[in-house]
Amino acid sequence: MYVCAFLYRSERLKxxxxxLQRNPNDxxxxxxxxxxxxxxxxxxxxxxAFERLLxxxxxxxxxxxxxxKLLIDQSNET
Known part of the structure; x- marks a missing residue:
């Protein structure tokens, strides 16, 4: 099940x-x-990606x- 979900997300990512290459402002x-x-x-x-969106x-x-949240997570890792 996990492998299937990973492949599905990878395909959606692609x-x-x-x-986005065709519609960079979407x-x-x-x-x-x-x-x-x-x-x-x-x-x-x-x-x-989020910075580009903004x-x-x-x-x-x-x-x-x-x-x-990402910045908090990064600061907790160091």
């Missing part, structure tokens, strides 16, 4: 990345991309919250 897909990266335990890439729409509070 599809979302391709969509806020919904940037959020999806960042959350998928988080779920795949790739926090640095997720942070970059360049498109700086008023997304939920994205700022996700970034804050």
């Amino acid at each position: 599809i979302t990345r391709e969509h 806020v919904k897909h940037w959020y999806t991309f960042g959350m998928l990266l988080l779920n795949l335990n790739r926090p640095k890439a997720a942070k970059a 360049q498109v729409d700086p008023y997304m509070a939920n994205v700022r919250l996700e970034l804050a």
